[in-house]
Amino acid sequence: MIKVHHLNESRSQRILWLLEELGAEYEIQHWTRDAETRFAPAGLKAIHPLGKSPVIEDGDLVIAESAAIVDYLAQLYGQGALIPKTDHPDHWAHQQWLHFAEGSAILPFLLGLYVGKLGEAGAPLGPRINSEINNVLDYLEAALEGRDFIMGDDLSAADFMLIFIAEIAQSSGRLKERPNLSGYVARIQKRPAYIRALKAGGPYSFAATPSN
Ligand SMILES: N[C@@H](CCC(=O)N[C@@H](CS)C(=O)NCC(=O)O)C(=O)O
Structure with a gap:
């Protein structure tokens, strides 16, 4: 199953939303920013050397960088539906x-x-x-x-x-x-998928309409 390393108040919220739209099965490992510095906890570096979020694990594969993660998930779990095919003008x-x-x-x-x-x-x-x-x-x-x-x-x-x-x-x-x-x-x-992702991810103050 896909595991998302999710940091509160962060870009990894976009990955949770995508997974909810795809209806894919996933689990979340929650990481919490340091209250003072806002940095990610050092433990994230054990998952990926940059120590940033998002990172996903899918079997033996570990992927960082949200665009790469979005591309991977859309291609594999969305059967390419979210990406115009290579011969499409778009x-x-x-x-x-x-x-x-x-x-x-x-x-x-x-x-x-x-x-x-x-x-x-x-x-x-x-x-x-x-x-x-x-x-x-x-x-x-x-x-x-x-x-x-x-x-x-x-x-x-x-x-x-x-x-x-x-x-x-x-x-x-x-x-x-x-x-x-x-x-x-x-x-x-x-x-609905965005709202479900908000509930799953926890604190995300960039959402203008939190948890409705
Ligand atoms: N370009 C990377 C940026 C990753 C990134 O900087 N993530 C932030 C969260 S929004 C982070 O982990 N910050 C905590 C830290 O730098 O300690 C991506 O899109 O995945």
Whole structure:
């Protein structure tokens, strides 16, 4: 059975949501952030050398990196239904979205988090970080015009990656004037599988409608 190493308040929530959508059997090993540093417990390094979450185990296979995990689960347990086939015209656009979340979109948010800890010393970087966050969000906002999900009417593997970006943007008040993105988050957060995943995962304050 698939085992998900799940850290509270983290990206691994996207993996739980995917597994619930797929109806796959899985178990969760819960890990809790240090209350002060917010770091993952050192024990996670025994599962994977980076000591980050998500990590999954499936038999002898151990996979880190959420895009790789989403790709693996969608291909194996979703019979490819969430990924346009390699000869489909949408295949590479989907690949781009699948990797955009962790490859580019998250970076300015993380910079904001770390630079924010420098206080006044980090202030000169603020405008560039802010404009890069807006760059990412404006791109997503435009891509979602007239679409329920990133590839159109139906969920795809990339949505499981992008939801975390949309949720952290919403939690920092950046979706107020981005109706396509805020509609996207609301649409996803009311899905029964998403709600089941929230219950299974425990604390996740990026969900605007917790545990309903
Ligand atoms: N790009 C990686 C990022 C993994 C990552 O940084 N996970 C965070 C949780 S959101 C983590 O484990 N943080 C705890 C720590 O760094 O100690 C992925 O998408 O899986």
